[in-house]
Amino acid sequence: SQFKNVIAKTPGKSYVEGLTTSDLGKPDYEKLLVQHEAYVETLKKCGVEVTLLSASEEFPDSTFVEDAAVLTTEFAVVTNPGAESRNGEIVEIESVLKDFYKKFHYIKSPGTLDGGDILQADNRFYIGISERTNEEGARQLKEILEGEGFEATIIPLKKFFHLKTGIAYLGNNKMVVAGEFVDHPAFDSYEKIVISSEDEYSANCIRVNDYVIIPEGYSETKRKINEAGYETIELDMSEVRKQDGGLSCLSLRF
Ligand code: CIR
Secondary structure (H helix, E strand, O other): OOOOEEEEEOOOHHHHHOOOOOOOOOOOHHHHHHHHHHHHHHHHHOOOEEEEEOOOOOOOOOOOHHHHEEEOOOOEEEOEOOOHHHOOHHHHHHHHHOOOOOOEEEOOOOOOEOHHHEEEEOOEEEEEEOOOOOHHHHHHHHHHHHHOOOEEEEEEOOOOOOHHHOEEEEEOOEEEEOHHHOOOHHHOOOEEEEOOHHHHHHHOOEEEOOEEEEEOOOHHHHHHHHHOOOEEEEEOOHHHHOOOOOOHHHOEEO
16 A cells, blocks of 8 residues: 555663563674665665654664554544553553644543554454453444445454464555464455465564565565565564564554
8 A cells, every 4th residue: 555654763771671581591782773775775675755753762662663553645533552661652552643633533541452452454444352452342343344435354363462463464465374364264265375374473564555564584584475466674672572562563655
């Protein structure tokens, strides 16, 4: 899809104290900064204008800006992130989005929702129910989206952390799927690019204009996406992965 703008946020030193379920060890902050800079430069190469927010030490996970909003061309939905320590991240994101959007919707308590659980594929949105996004949050977003003329499908997750941990839409009816989504009936109408379980991390990739950005070190995934007709760019994501993050989490694209 065509994007003009991206919002990203430099990670703070407190990043290493953020939430994680991985057992990959403590992130190396200096290495993370290099990886984050490469990410921002790559997005620029894809032809978008990057609004880079400065680090906030009080919110260790705030570099994962994707979780604070769901964006379309016409309106923004400010989420209500399900992790207590992250909920306050929406204040800054909403104020930045005011420079780009006039129309806002909000997910309200007791509904919770993380942007990482939302995938747009053309006119349809998939909404994951996870540890972070509850049924009420999913219901509210579905109502907002349907009211705006989109279709919305709610997908309760079995194992994945966020919906987009295991799925990405490349456009042209092509869906990258891993794990529990490989045989999920909701995605039967797409041409599937199936990611093997050992390459599962690479299912979180992002199409940005003429490129698909993928994590470095997944030659099978690269080959499959190239064969589907896309040019790929690989990025080292080691320090992001240690905190359960992926390529999509680090930006809001619109
Ligand atoms: C968290 O647990 O919230 C962060 N450490 C990782 C968030 C990743 N975000 C995403 O998948 N959209």
